[in-house]
Amino acid sequence: MRGNLFGKMLSIVSFGESHGPAIGVVIDGVPSGLAFSQADLQRDLDRRAPGRIAGTTTRKEPDTAEVLSGIFEGKTLGSPIAVIVRNTSQQSGDYDKLKNEIRPGHADQTSLDKYGIRDHRGGGRASGRETIARVIGGYFASLVLPKVHVRAMTTKLGNFEWKYNPTQNMTADFGPYGFPDATQTEAIAAYLLELKAQGNSIGGKACIVVDNCPAGLGEPAFDKLKADLSKALLSIGSIVSFSYGLGEEMAQASGQAISNDRSSFGGIEGGISNGERIFMQVTFKPTSTVGEHAKKGRHDPCIIPRALPVVESMVKLVLADHFLRQQAYTKK
Amino acid sequence: MRGNLFGKMLSIVSFGESHGPAIGVVIDGVPSGLAFSQADLQRDLDRRAPGRIAGTTTRKEPDTAEVLSGIFEGKTLGSPIAVIVRNTSQQSGDYDKLKNEIRPGHADQTSLDKYGIRDHRGGGRASGRETIARVIGGYFASLVLPKVHVRAMTTKLGNFEWKYNPTQNMTADFGPYGFPDATQTEAIAAYLLELKAQGNSIGGKACIVVDNCPAGLGEPAFDKLKADLSKALLSIGSIVSFSYGLGEEMAQASGQAISNDRSSFGGIEGGISNGERIFMQVTFKPTSTVGEHAKKGRHDPCIIPRALPVVESMVKLVLADHFLRQQAYTKK
């Protein structure tokens, strides 16, 4: 009820402050008997981890997942799966100067409004480290829907823009920045390093494509698939817009024009998946830390590359949850 | 669990098919002792009702609200409030020809995928008439937060566009189409009638402004205020995008540029209301019914004018729900 629970039949409970002992998650509702791979889980976490990519934070933490429950002899038991990641890089001293600093667009002030107290160290609960819980959840969601392919890519980062087309191959290697035009990798790196040197940051866009999603997911009234996907993605701190299918272009579309092209609807009709490719877009705001703090390391001038696995995980969680919900009502 | 429940501390359960006996709603969580006005409720419903506005459906139904419970001697009891609106205009004959028709972008096919059965009369459960439940819910939400002012307006309808500015007075009369430039009313009417004559429809945009929202609403992780608002709005059938604050413009914003202008964040920081004006935008797709059916009446060439009270209601429901949630945790 304090918003740390996400999902109904497959749910995650996220916990942990950035500079507390650990970040963690309890995943409940994973069916029993599914094969678990520690290596696959770690690979997903490593995609989100800092310090891998030129131009992103240099805070290097191993982010090693420790499974505390729910797995026995390599398989899911059907009981809740708890996983924690220790916060090893707790240089609290670095953050003392932030004690009284209120960053615009961040939770610094509003957390105080809400709780009358906050853990100022690195954003505390509002830190991006909280997304570790989501990536772990997304890994288990993918066990529920192994054939569904969810992929996010960077479509705008500064002047680097990519135009998605509906026949695009979404299994290609998109490089460290998730930008499909691999020839731009070095130029993006240079751009991000330059931003960082200036103590600046930049927003951008990503799109998410889902292939092989079964038809019939989503509920007709409030839990439309598009509504739950939108909530899932807007629950990520830096995302400020969501659209699916034609998105904002729909504002100038006529009914006759779109009625012959089902791809306009982005795989979702009447709030329910239609079995076609699902297509969504999100916008990211620039990260809040700018100026001298941003230069010193540990901060990302653009969050998108590291956010892509988080975005994918939230989508996977929604789809797996709706899959289980639908399964409950279907005769065997 | 089938998605007909919305909200936690203040919740609504929506029911009813377009051509069944009634559309209705149960509102639970309204505090006791609040003054109820049948006239005010009816006025809200009338704003959504068809047949009032040139260029919208000519289906004329009185949409009279009947309160079945929860009100005693003009006050809320604290018990669940049930309200129904009878479907008086059930000319099912009109719809028999739709029995085998599958409209693109609508729930016709996906409902069959999901349930293996559907009520084809006027969209059944997926009809826009379901939004009656939301407007009724919104009325009661406004009793919980009487000082909060929620207002939606049309910002794009065909070539009619309106540029919002942060100091705009949101209490003005925006006319039958919710378009702030009242000098355009006749031109919009003519445009919609022309569209209808062609059996065509058009999308558009609206923006929603909230004044006097208390700081501290929204929960930090998954139930961020922006996430719940986004879900609420995307749960409306014709809405295909949501953004808040600068929205998609954030994609080209730099951190340094926005850090001096808190209005960029649209009244929500770290997912929590900051006490400033809240600003959101949504995109509508064109209505699905085109061609000969659309010419005959009962169909809207553009849904936005009638959708504005629905949009406002969903926002009110989210805010009142989060207000009660926050109140639960605050010492008296």
Add this chain to the structure above:
Amino acid sequence: MRGNLFGKMLSIVSFGESHGPAIGVVIDGVPSGLAFSQADLQRDLDRRAPGRIAGTTTRKEPDTAEVLSGIFEGKTLGSPIAVIVRNTSQQSGDYDKLKNEIRPGHADQTSLDKYGIRDHRGGGRASGRETIARVIGGYFASLVLPKVHVRAMTTKLGNFEWKYNPTQNMTADFGPYGFPDATQTEAIAAYLLELKAQGNSIGGKACIVVDNCPAGLGEPAFDKLKADLSKALLSIGSIVSFSYGLGEEMAQASGQAISNDRSSFGGIEGGISNGERIFMQVTFKPTSTVGEHAKKGRHDPCIIPRALPVVESMVKLVLADHFLRQQAYTKK
């Protein structure tokens, strides 16, 4: 969140005051395509209705169910099913004298404590008429589990006592008082009429037997089947105890003694149904209205005969809910 919602995958929302316009219920989560019978629903309601049985209230209301949604051409649509029963016998005058009366053991005082306001007419929301919603819910639950047989019987009413044995046939006709020894029917009637003449009331016991319940229902930690059944039954106003299997006799049982007789566990082991007959017992307190009011009619000297269909309905709702929950996690 105000406690008017029961169940997760199959849920009911109950509404209505005793002397308001109607009592009603929204049932959500009934799978699509199930055959609905108005006559069967009415038959269930008639079992609960007042005025049928010597010695029970003479308040005669037809309690006619009106289905408002969710049914089309005789089948469930998968959408929410709303059903209302109008309160036809609203002789409010009768109740004005109760305006300032506070009955012991009833919600009269505590409702005021809680809400600061109450509908004093006939108990308002706390009236036994609220159980109409439960019986309607139970009817739909039985559509989900048509082979499961749930039956409640009176086992103690004054000096009339019945000793259940594990091989008892639970499909027999138990007469108007639900007491398996049909030879006692007239004696029970005489006893109840005598109690009524004295303005008195009496408590009693009932037991509930479930046959053909599938194994595997119930969740291991908090939502154990026994826990959810207990909550369901204790949510009925007049029930003050719940036990299953050997019940309070377990207090003197030794582990060795019971380990050879699985029937001691009442069909539930580790909180999960084991496929055997489920056996439960509940105790009812005497009805709260005594003295002159109780003599005048409209009041039951013993609530058990009319409560049996309510008891059965609550059990059916729990079983159907857990069945759908389990189905969600089971591969097809």
Add this chain to the structure above:
Amino acid sequence: MRGNLFGKMLSIVSFGESHGPAIGVVIDGVPSGLAFSQADLQRDLDRRAPGRIAGTTTRKEPDTAEVLSGIFEGKTLGSPIAVIVRNTSQQSGDYDKLKNEIRPGHADQTSLDKYGIRDHRGGGRASGRETIARVIGGYFASLVLPKVHVRAMTTKLGNFEWKYNPTQNMTADFGPYGFPDATQTEAIAAYLLELKAQGNSIGGKACIVVDNCPAGLGEPAFDKLKADLSKALLSIGSIVSFSYGLGEEMAQASGQAISNDRSSFGGIEGGISNGERIFMQVTFKPTSTVGEHAKKGRHDPCIIPRALPVVESMVKLVLADHFLRQQAYTKK
């Protein structure tokens, strides 16, 4: 949805298998700014811990609580509080012989029915060690309601019986077996050791008394206080009955007799607390492990002494949850 979540405004999620790495819990909804004491939490856990009491299991585990989140500088942050207890005594070899053993009354068979897989080591998830999560949750619930006094005591253990009276002082020291007559302590110890020597076990009864509970807690329909308390207590593995107030004695009570003695209603009227002392009783079945296994140690011949803090914790969780729910709807 798999039953590992308990509570709404104050909720706990329990996880962990008996012989997995850890048992743990996430508590969400604790208001911010409350003083936390590691020592008090540990003291509560120690009351539940094995190995303290003659006649209970000799499995000695320190059960040390490690707080992973939600506490900062000695105060609650308002964010989720995660606490784990490592399982240090994982002598799995001991349990291999249990791999194919199915204990009557235990989850051994039904877990297989449900999941098709189980962790056979020490009961896995169905182990009594899961109750560590509840005791930790109860500690935090007590922070929410510091003035409410919840106390459980043994009222029947073999031939040792205690008759509660309504004026009994519930703050006395009840000794290691929670039995108010301290002169019986040695006799009880001898009795339990004798049972253990025989490889046998025994059931019993406990009663729970709550003082200083505010009036107005509990919701009128399904979430009546008595219903939620009953569910909470029946969710404990070994509890087979619940009653409140006069309990099963109500079966022979007349309305006139009880209408003059409000203590008959055990502090709950109409499902809502009335501000008086709350009184409840539960029955425990004998523990399932009998015969040679039971003789060897690690098993309790009677679970009640160690279950008392668990019982108290479940009651505290219900009361704190309902307190927060009620607070949400109360004007400040």
